[in-house]
Amino acid sequence: MVIESGARPGIILAAVAVVQFMVSLDLSVVNVGLPQIAVGLGFSAVGLTWVIHAYALTFGGLLLLGGKAADRYGRRRVLLLGLSLFGLASLVGGFAQEPGHLVAARAVQGIGAAALAPAALALLTATFPTGRVRVRAFGVWSAMNAAGGALGVLIGGLLTEYASWRWVMFVNVPMAACALAMVRRVAAGPPPVRGGRPDVLGAVLATAGMTLLVFGVVRTEQYAWTSPITVTTLAVAAALLAAFVHVERTTAREPLIRLGLFANRSVAGANAYNLLAGAAIASAFYFVSLYLQRVLGIGPALTGIEFLPFALGVVAGSVLAVKLGYRLAPRTLLVIGGLLTATGLAWLGLISPDGAFATDVLGPSIVTSIGFGLCLGPVVSIATTGVAPRETGTASGLLNSSRQIGASLGLAALGTVAHDRTGQAVTPEALNDGYALGLTVSAALLVAAVLIAFTVLRRTSPPSRAEQSDDRDSLLVRD
Known part of the structure; x- marks a missing residue:
């Protein structure tokens, strides 16, 4: 395996892991604190959803520009800029005094994330281009991605109940500072490929x-x-x-994205899969959090704790994907993981108003999380397969964009579906019916994603024995 010149693999992997954990955490950490944010700043019911949408839309909408900037101006430079902007916006958002202040801070966070996420992923792709070490590196990436999203609910619940909702913003500041310190230790690497203006x-x-x-x-x-x-x-x-x-x-x-990139079936299929999976999982997080609090009457801290099995399940699935990645093709893992995730979400769709966490949520959340963890690493690996080095930042940005846009569109569409089922009633029975329908539709989205994996993605093989042998030698590389 060839490692990018000037790279320090251990530090790069650690920095990218922190970055991905922070970005993923920020998508879910505010969910449990939304009721307290509404009371503290005076949000309306409709306006409150823009605490989520402001971040997801600027993040998803500008990711392609962020990926292009990483390719043109250098991954390390864009990563440092994005981290600085993200940390500063988090600090300002924690001191927000009006709804508009927080929504604006969340939008700026999204801009920073749109710069740092594709730059970090492109840096990881260039540092670990093939074989066993690539599987392991993307396994670490997917585990941190999963842990950030799942633990965000736990951390958000604890911070909201025992500190203040403002800490769901402040918590990003030390992580951004830590990642900045690590990235500054990484050599700039080869000069970026210069093209036209973005x-x-x-x-x-x-x-x-x-x-x-x-x-x-x-x-x-x-x-x-x-x-x-x-x-x-x-x-x-x-x-x-x-x-x-x-x-x-x-x-x-310079086009934001070369449309010919979609002629690559790996790129097209992985992004379509990611779009549907992002829509399903973001909506499931939202519905389960509301079910626990509004139907079962559980407080924010305990709600966060009850998401811990989900977090551990996703990490376990990510680790399992690394081990299976040496034997199974990435497409096979996407199919298996997607079917498991769909099964878990359909099981969650059976929630009842007189249910309990142990009987209605625990089992299906474990199945869902393990399946989702199996998908994360392989979909990233597939999405950058066959992409020219000068376009890895663009491909990475496109993959992140598909997930964030899917999350925002899925939450908007499935939230509307659930609201239509609930109507104007606010009883636990009516709310439960809406949440259950939303979870069932989420399962259908995963089934559609699996069909895409079958029909669009090409069959590939796991790393060969020769690649695995070469990668064992590369593991001796020291920083």
Whole structure:
């Protein structure tokens, strides 16, 4: 295995692990604290959802620009910039005094994450390009990704109940500082490939289009799908996204994403899979958290603790994916993991208003989490397979983007589905029916993802014995 010149593999792996844990944590750490945030800052019921959407949409919408910037200006430089911006926005958000302050801080966090996430993943891909060590490196990445998302609910619950909701923002600051210190120790590496100027207009069109799309779906709670307001909003969103595609084809600048990249079946299939999986899991987190608190009447701290089995299950699934990755093809792992995840989500769809954590949540959450953990590393590895080195940042940004956009769209769409089932009732029985429907639809999304893995992704083989032998030697590399 060839390691990128100037790299320090141990420090790079540690830094990327911290970065991914922090980014993933920030997607879920605020969920349990939302009721307290609403009371503390005076959010309306609709406005509160933008604490999540402001982060997810700027993150997902600007990830392609972040990936392109990493390729053009250097992964280490963009990673340092993103970490600084993310840490500063977290600090400012913790001191927010009005709803607009927090939403703005969350949006800036998303901008910082859009810079640092693809740069970190591209750095990892370049440092561990093939074989057994690549499987292990992406196993570590996926474990930290999973742990951040799952432990975010636990950490958010504990901080909200025993400190203040403000600490769900402050908690990012020391992690960003730690990652900055490690990245500064990494050599700059080879000079980036210079191209044209990045397509900022494309980034603006993509982000605006996705924001309007989510806004239109969320507002269907107030305005019917056939109302002039909803139809107009969705039509403008579609026009902006169509304009984005046109700009990418015709711009004289460096395209935000080369549309020919989707001719690579690995890239197209992995991103479609990731989009659906992101939609399903983000929605499941949301529904289970609300079920525990609003239906079963459990407090935020205990709710966070009860997500711990899920966190451990995802980490266990990620570790298992590393071991199985030496014997099974990545596509096979995606199919197995997707089917397990779908089974767990369908089981969660059987929740009842007079249920309990031990009988209604524990078993299915373990099945779901192990299945999800099996998917994380392989989907990242597939998404960067066959991609030219100059486009690894773009491919990494695209994969992160598909997950975040999927999470935001899934939460908007499935939240609307659940609200339609619940109606105006706020009884535990009515809420339970809505959450159960949302979880069942989440399972259907995973089944669709598995079908994509079967039909789009090519059959590949696990690392050969020769690659594994070479990688054993590479493990002796010291920082």
